Amino acid sequence: MSKLAESKLVMDKLQKYLDSHETSEMHASDIAKILKKLDDSLFADAIPLIPKDIIGDVALALPDRYFDDVVRSLNADELRHAITQLESDDQAEFMQELEELDKQIAAEVFSTLHEDDKKEILRLQNYEEFEAGAHMQIEVFTANKNEVVQDVVTRFSQLRKLNELENVQKLFITERDKKLRYSVGLDDLLTFDFSKTLKENIKNSDENFEPIKAYDRENIKDVVHYFEEYDLSVIPIINRYGVLLGRITSDDIYDLINEHATEQMYNLAGVDDDAEEDDEILKAGRKRAVWLGVNLFTAIAASFVIGIFSDTLQTMVALAVLMPIVASMGGNAGTQSLTVVVRQLALGDISSNDATRIIKKEVIIALVNGLLFALLIGIIAYVWFDIAMLGIVIALSMIINLLMAGFFGAMIPLFLKRMDIDPAIGSTVILTTVTDVVGFFSFLGLATIILL
Numbered sequence: 232m233s234k235l236a237e238s239k240l241v242m243d244k245l246q247k248y249l250d251s252h253e254t255s256e257m258h259a260s261d262i263a264k265i266l267k268k269l270d271d272s273l274f275a276d277a278i279p280l281i282p283k284d285i286i287g288d289v290a291l292a293l294p295d296r297y298f299d300d301v302v303r304s305l306n307a308d309e310l311r312h313a314i315t316q317l318e319s320d321d322q323a324e325f326m327q328e329l330e331e332l333d334k335q336i337a338a339e340v341f342s343t344l345h346e347d348d349k350k351e352i353l354r355l356q357n358y359e360e361f362e363a364g365a366h367m368q369i370e371v372f373t374a375n376k377n378e379v380v381q382d383v384v385t386r387f388s389q390l391r392k393l394n395e396l397e398n399v400q401k402l403f404i405t406e407r408d409k410k411l412r413y414s415v416g417l418d419d420l421l422t423f424d425f426s427k428t429l430k431e432n433i434k435n436s437d438e439n440f441e442p443i444k445a446y447d448r449e450n451i452k453d454v455v456h457y458f459e460e461y462d463l464s465v466i467p468i469i470n471r472y473g474v475l476l477g478r479i480t481s482d483d484i485y486d487l488i489n490e491h492a493t494e495q496m497y498n499l500a501g502v503d504d505d506a507e508e509d510d511e512i513l514k515a516g517r518k519r520a521v522w523l524g525v526n527l528f529t530a531i532a533a534s535f536v537i538g539i540f541s542d543t544l545q546t547m548v549a550l551a552v553l554m555p556i557v558a559s560m561g562g563n564a565g566t567q568s569l570t571v572v573v574r575q576l577a578l579g580d581i582s583s584n585d586a587t588r589i590i591k592k593e594v595i596i597a598l599v600n601g602l603l604f605a606l607l608i609g610i611i612a613y614v615w616f617d618i619a620m621l622g623i624v625i626a627l628s629m630i631i632n633l634l635m636a637g638f639f640g641a642m643i644p645l646f647l648k649r650m651d652i653d654p655a656i657g658s659t660v661i662l663t664t665v666t667d668v669v670g671f672f673s674f675l676g677l678a679t680i681i682l683l
Contacts, residue, residue, distance in 0.1 A: 238270035245269075245277055259288035266293060278304035287313035287325055298328050307336065311343045318397065319369040320483065322348060323355035363454045364447035366487065367468045367477035372396055373403045374429060376412055381425040398482070400464045403442070403475055404429050410473040414442030444469050447476055451487060456579045458484045495577055495655045525660050533558075533667035540675035543683060549616045550678050553608075553625050557674045560604060561632035561666035568593040568640025569662055573654045576644060586649075590641045597637025598630070605629040624681050628674035635669045636662070 245265045249257070262281060266289070269277055278301055281289055290301040290313070302310065310329070314322050330337040341349065351369050358365035372390070374383045383402065390396045402420055404413040413433055419440075423432040433440050444467045445454045457466055458481060468477045537544070537554075544551050572589060575581045581589060609626035613619055643661050644654030 238268075238273045241265060241268045242273055242277060245280065249280060249282070254282045254284050257282070257285055259285055259292040262289050263292035266297070274300055275304050283309055283312050284316050287317045287321065291317075291321055291324060291328075295328070299332055302329060302332060302336070307339050307343065310336070310340045314340065314344065315348060319351045319355060319477070320366060323352050323365075326352050327356065358447065361450055361452070362447065363445050363449045363451050363468055363479065364476065366451055366454075366483055367447070367479050368483075369477045370396065371403060371467070371475065371478045372399050372401075373405055373409075373475060376404050376406065376430040376433075377428050379426065379428055380420065380423045380432060383429065384420070384425065398480055400480075401467075401478075403467050403478070404433075404440075405475055409475055411442060411444060411467055411469050411475040413440040414444075414467060415440055442467055445479070446471065452491070452579075454479060455484055455487055455491070459578075491577065495573065522657075522660060525657075526663070529660060529664035529667070532664060533671060536668050536671045537675070540671075540679060543675055543679045546683060547621075547678065549612075549618065549621060550675065553612055553621075554671060554674055556608060557625065557628050557632055558667045558670035560608075560629060561636040561670045562663055564597055564600060564633045565636030565640040565662045565666050566659065568597065568637050569644060569658055572641050572644045573658065576648055576654050581645075586645045589645065590638060593637040593641035594634065595637075597633045597640075601630040601633035604633070618682075620681055621678075624677045625674060627677055628670065631673040632666060632670040636666050639665045 245262070248261065248265065262285070266274065266277060274297070278286070286301070286305065286309070290298055293301065305313065314325055317325060326337060326341060329340065341352075344352075354369070355365060355367070372387060374386075387396070387399075387402075391399075400416065402415045402417065403411060404415060406412055413429070415429070415433070419438065423429070443457060443461050443463065445457060447468050447470050454466060457463060463481065465478050465480045467475055468479060469475055572581070572593070575589075605626035608629055609622035611622075612625045613622035639662055643658050647654045647656070647658065
């Protein structure tokens, strides 16, 4: 079946999905999954089929490279309507992506928005990307501590019927000055005495309604750890004065976890995640070339070490045959340590005072493996070339290189973290240089001393 024929079947599937669901029942992720299977020639034809009430959610659910195609298929009024249907945090994200794509269209659409929407978008865009405030929703269900429970429940019911509140798990209870005081789950709220105030119910309850909260200027990575540590579904965001500003929900946290994991994987490979999400080949190629250039100079450094022992290599060809084994084993052992430490740092499993324990653990593991594989490669080298001392040389070199690989594999990310640099960035390049240089130098140096 041709690619075009497959795309037409996908178009039929999309049409059937849209025909069989009410707009309120449609999931943006389901539609995005279908759209990604379409051929480029039919993608633009599919966009007008999607209800305008959810097109904004669909655009954000798609990978970044599709955003341009979605926007180009909509006029300014349709873009405005799409934005008004989004929650505040998604509105800010949509406008930011639109500005990056076309500032003129973004300005035109922004000017047509309601003043309240404008204020909310500008307020969220005032935060840096790494701050919790940049990821919060301003829409939040609150009540004053002196309100009667029956009134609160009635008001909540009315707001839900008007579709002004979505995905509500907690009622945030405030003082008159809007300072956050308590956090009550809707299931707990239903057990309250409806004739009494919230404050009276909480006072007579054995439950603890003190909220786990985060500050708007707090690092979003710390907020992610709160969700993981306390198994949260939502967290209120306050300013330094304790005033409730908004909330972050678990669905946003899942997205952030995935983004951070992807970023870490790309960084470990010396690849820029933003560039790779783009379709611009030159941009992605340029970003990759930077680290490849760095790697070239580190490879030259390793080759320089080999050059120092050129006479030794010419004297015994067996050294040239065995030499890559030492460097390769060191590189792999170091990568194991590096990956474990980087991941544990990302998960917050390593405290600031934990460096000694982690380094000691990785060094011991590397030493044990070094002894094991030193014995193995020593025997292999002896049998292969029938030179007993050659087996001893490569065994000693294997122990030295694996020991250094474990030490630097743990130390490099810990050092970068201490310097407030992403531990994944550049770690592999530095580690490869260390294991190659140490591996070649120890092997050839020992061979020069012992064999010649």
